[in-house]
Amino acid sequence: MKNSKNIYDFDQNEIKKKLTSYFRNNKANINKFGNRVNQTFEAYVFADTISRYRKNNWNIEIINPTQKKGIKIFKLKFSTNGLPNNYSYARCEKGRQKCQIRHQLRIRTYADEDGSANLCCDIAVIEDMDLSGYTSFDAVENKYLKAFGEVKHMAAYAELISSFKGLVSELAPNSLDGKYKRNHVKPFLFVSGMIYRSAEGIIYTFKKRKYAFEIISYKLMRKNGV
Incomplete structure (x- = not known):
């Protein structure tokens, strides 16, 4: 096995x-960002x-859930289960545009007809909407999806890159035609580790086909001083 230090530059602490x-400003403490490294990486992404939205001149407000005695707390969603509005999310506003950035939110696929075909997105950008009536198993209609992200604490290999294309085809097939929601991030796969050569080859063919989604490497960002 390769030395993990050559694959990751992600220091959890x-x-x-x-x-x-x-x-x-949301009174978050260090314990709010997961015990496992992959959870902390999700919080980072x-x-x-x-x-990325703030840099694009969106105004950001973090909405925290109300707990017992009316106290609002910062809380991320590190599981596919749980009521969406029991967890913190970001509300973004730019002119007349509004959206939300959610963590671990169920989204119905593009071809879904009755809600049974859905996927839980690590990161989901949706229209600004009321999810207070949603249960753990309810999924947001695909038409409200602006962008989504898949987060993996691992190096990127060819099969992983290819499988992400499958997610894009289910959730945002227009991205395979080079289209995405303007003023929003593109659908993305964010890995913590390096991108293997075989994966780089796949990414190159994606670019030739002008797919409108991104593959992002934390290790590469660190190497380039981002």
Whole structure:
């Protein structure tokens, strides 16, 4: 097995401290960002997605759920189960446009007819809407989806890249025609590790076909000083 230090540059403790600072106005503490490394990486990508909207001149408000005694707390959703409005999310506004950035939200597929065909997205950008009546198993209609992200704490290999294309075809097939929701991020796969050569080859063919989705590597971002 290759030395993990050559594959990942993701320091969980360092990132937890940065996330605590990033969400300090929401009284988030270091324990809010997961015990497992993959959970912390999901929290990092959630924050990174918010930052991408902020850099594109969207106004951001973090909405926190109300707990017992009327106290609002910062809480991320590290499971496919759970009522959506029991967890924190970002509300974004730019002019007349409004959207939400959610963590682990169920979305109906593009071809779904009755709600039974749905996928739980690690990151979901949807229209600004009321999800207070949604149960753990309810899925947001696909027409409200603006973008989505898949998060993997691993290196990117050819099969992983190819399987992500399958997710895009189910959730945002227009991206395979080079189209995506303007003013929003493109559908993306965000990996913590390196991109193997075989995966780079697949990505190259995706670009030739002008697919409108992204493959992002945290390790590569660090290497380039991003």
